[in-house]
Amino acid sequence: xxxxxxxELETEPVAAQESAGGATWYAFxxxxxxxxxxxxxxxxxxxxxxxxLLAAYPSGFTxxxxxxxxxxxxxxxxxxxxxxxxxxxWGTRISMTVGVCASLLAISIGVLIGMLGAYFRRVDTxxxxxxxxxxxxxxxxxxxxxxxxxxxxxxxxxxVISFFSWPEVARIVRSQALSVVNLPYMDAARVLGGRHPWxxxxxxxxxxxxxxxxxxxxxxxRAVIAEAGLSFLGxxxxxSWSWGRVLYESQQSGSMTSAWWTTFFPSVAILLLVVAAxxxxxxxxxxxxxxxxxx
Amino acid sequence: MPPIAWFALRRxxxxxxxxxxxxxxTFLLLRLLPGDPATAIASTNMDATMRQxxxxxxxxxxxxxxxxxxxxGQLVQGDLGMSFSQSEPVSTVLMSRLPWTMLLTGxxxxxxxxxxxxxxxxxxxxxxxxxxxxxxxxxxxGQSLFVPSVGIFFLYVLGLKLQWFPIGGAYDENVFGAAWxxxxxxxxxxxxxxxxxxxxxxYVLTLRSTLIDSLGxxxxxxxxxxxxPERVVVWKHGLRNALLPTTxxxxxxxxxxxxxxxxxxxxxxxxxxxxxxxxxxIRLDFPVLxxxxxxxxxxxxxxNMLTDLAYGLLDPRVRNA
Numbered sequence: 016x017x018x019x020x021x022x023e024l025e026t027e028p029v030a031a032q033e034s035a036g037g038a039t040w041y042a043f044x045x046x047x048x049x050x051x052x053x054x055x056x057x058x059x060x061x062x063x064x065x066x067x068l069l070a071a072y073p074s075g076f077t078x079x080x081x082x083x084x085x086x087x088x089x090x091x092x093x094x095x096x097x098x099x100x101x102x103x104x105w106g107t108r109i110s111m112t113v114g115v116c117a118s119l120l121a122i123s124i125g126v127l128i129g130m131l132g133a134y135f136r137r138v139d140t141x142x143x144x145x146x147x148x149x150x151x152x153x154x155x156x157x158x159x160x161x162x163x164x165x166x167x168x169x170x171x172x173x174x175v176i177s178f179f180s181w182p183e184v185a186r187i188v189r190s191q192a193l194s195v196v197n198l199p200y201m202d203a204a205r206v207l208g209g210r211h212p213w214x215x216x217x218x219x220x221x222x223x224x225x226x227x228x229x230x231x232x233x234x235x236x237r238a239v240i241a242e243a244g245l246s247f248l249g250x251x252x253x254x255s256w257s258w259g260r261v262l263y264e265s266q267q268s269g270s271m272t273s274a275w276w277t278t279f280f281p282s283v284a285i286l287l288l289v290v291a292a293x294x295x296x297x298x299x300x301x302x303x304x305x306x307x308x309x310x
Numbered sequence: 311m312p313p314i315a316w317f318a319l320r321r322x323x324x325x326x327x328x329x330x331x332x333x334x335x336t337f338l339l340l341r342l343l344p345g346d347p348a349t350a351i352a353s354t355n356m357d358a359t360m361r362q363x364x365x366x367x368x369x370x371x372x373x374x375x376x377x378x379x380x381x382x383g384q385l386v387q388g389d390l391g392m393s394f395s396q397s398e399p400v401s402t403v404l405m406s407r408l409p410w411t412m413l414l415t416g417x418x419x420x421x422x423x424x425x426x427x428x429x430x431x432x433x434x435x436x437x438x439x440x441x442x443x444x445x446x447x448x449x450x451x452g453q454s455l456f457v458p459s460v461g462i463f464f465l466y467v468l469g470l471k472l473q474w475f476p477i478g479g480a481y482d483e484n485v486f487g488a489a490w491x492x493x494x495x496x497x498x499x500x501x502x503x504x505x506x507x508x509x510x511x512x513y514v515l516t517l518r519s520t521l522i523d524s525l526g527x528x529x530x531x532x533x534x535x536x537x538x539p540e541r542v543v544v545w546k547h548g549l550r551n552a553l554l555p556t557t558x559x560x561x562x563x564x565x566x567x568x569x570x571x572x573x574x575x576x577x578x579x580x581x582x583x584x585x586x587x588x589x590x591x592i593r594l595d596f597p598v599l600x601x602x603x604x605x606x607x608x609x610x611x612x613x614n615m616l617t618d619l620a621y622g623l624l625d626p627r628v629r630n631a
Contacts, residue, residue, distance in 0.1 A: 148331040153610055155569030156603040161339055163591050247458050248588055271462050282459030289454035
């Protein structure tokens with residue numbers, strides 16, 4: 016998969032028409048909505064990476080309790096007088112970390128299961144059933160149960176979210192892989208005497224790679240939402256700031272009913288991230304679909 | 311056997327398997343995770359005999375398969391165990407809460423459909439127009455909303471600032487008779503609205519795209535060609551066929567909506583299963599958490615089953631598939 020992404024990025028516009036990846040990237044770049052969404056996502060990533068440069072880590076307490084937004088505290092302060100701008104900036108770091116790690120894990124499991132299901136038809140019925148069943152269950156109460164039992168920490172949160180997010184990925188990858196496994200080139204690979212792992216890696220994986228690209232963004236944004244939900248219910252890591260924790264503290268202390276800024280800014284951060292992810296996915300799908308392209 | 315009975319039987323079987331899967335997953339997760347329930351119940355510094363006593367009391371000393379069979383047997387009898395913190399059976403604790411959650415998710419589901427269908431139809435029939443663009447933007451943003459954010463926003467603006475609706479609980483203590491129902495409805499508005507706003511986006515977007523596809527199919531083109539009024543083509547020919555995938559999606563969304571209900575109930579102190587989950591998390595009451603998941607899974611499975619059965623009766627394609 017990584018090699019495909021690299022060629023997409025390195026292809027010059029002149030050569031764009033030569034490869035499908037290049038054409039997709041070209042079409043994506045000419046879509047203002049997609050570019051704006053991508054820029055927003057990169058900006059959020061940058062905020063997460065540069066958190067220590069942007070704000071001091073919010074800790075302790077000061078006497079500036081529940082101050083509305085001002086030039087000194089851009090996003091106001093919370094019930095312990097901590098700067099909400101700092102909380103949201105550091106929250107970006109944790110939320111992004113959880114989103115990226117959980118989605119990478121979920122995608123690894125989902126891609127593996129999805130490909131195995133499509134390739135080895137004998138295990139497909141079983142794997143398909145597991146996926147269908149997990150998709151129809153209320154996941155949040157289950158995540159809460161597991162997170163409560165394992166004890167709240169960043170690692171737990173990431174594991175729990177990825178463990179309950181892979182079925183969605185597996186379903187998408189499986190349906191894409193199913194349309195490929197019976198094509199002549201797969202038979203050819205088998206006739207050549209290719210072993211299963213080699214065929215899966217070199218022939219099936221590249222065919223499903225484009226779908227994976229979209230799912231990375233969407234799964235990550237869902238993971239951020241799930242993390243925020245768990246943190247909001249008090250299941251987050253008590254030692255690190257995430258957007259959900261800012262909301263949780265505001266709800267716990269009751270300041271959500273008196274100080275709008277304690278909930279407004281983390282909410283906007285979540286919304287921006289998820290909207291950016293959704294728009295990137297839409298723009299990428301449009302770019303990949305030759306019928307929508309004007310080139 | 312008539313095909314309908316055969317279809318119903320298969321569907322019920324599927325529901326039972328789903329439920330069994332949910333129960334087995336919780337059982338395995340609870341037993342295989344590193345934290346053990348005994349350490350969770352009491353503080354870590356209790357002595358060994360006390361710990362042993364607790365383990366025996368909750369039947370945790372037996373082998374896994376024995377525990378599993380016992381657990382299944384208890385569940386079949388409706389026994390979800392004892393709550394750690396409330397010295398009451400979990401089923402008693404939860405059953406008094408379940409009607410509220412069902413009322414909340416049920417009304418949110420109905421509202422989603424009632425608002426979603428006209429919006430989706432309007433967008434599909436004016437595809438690529440200004441209205442369609444607006445619906446798409448609302449759809450994408452709606453999909454991206456975080457339930458607590460929406461809930462807190464409504465609580466702050468409609469509840470606190472404008473004082474239109476009460477901001478917490480499900481009813482007032484000293485209201486009786488017909489006024490009580492009105493009071494319940496008034497308390498329901500904000501939590502329900504939060505859930506609807508979050509689930510509306512994907513419903514409208516799906517309905518829009520399936521309806522556009524269905525309106526492009528031959529039978530709709532033919533209906534048009536023979537002079538059927540536009541309204542009838544859209545609402546009768548197109549929409550009826552587009553509703554099947556949309557309803558399936560709604561069933562899948564039900565699990566998501568139940569998760570949303572947990573969050574909304576927490577914000578609005580609504581006395582449903584979700585609020586109980588939130589309170590049990592603080593008290594680390596695992597039997598309640600486990601029971602709540604099993605109960606919510608059961609609700610989702612039954613609701614999905616009923617939708618599918620109803621659809622099977624209406625649409626021969628479903629029951630013969």
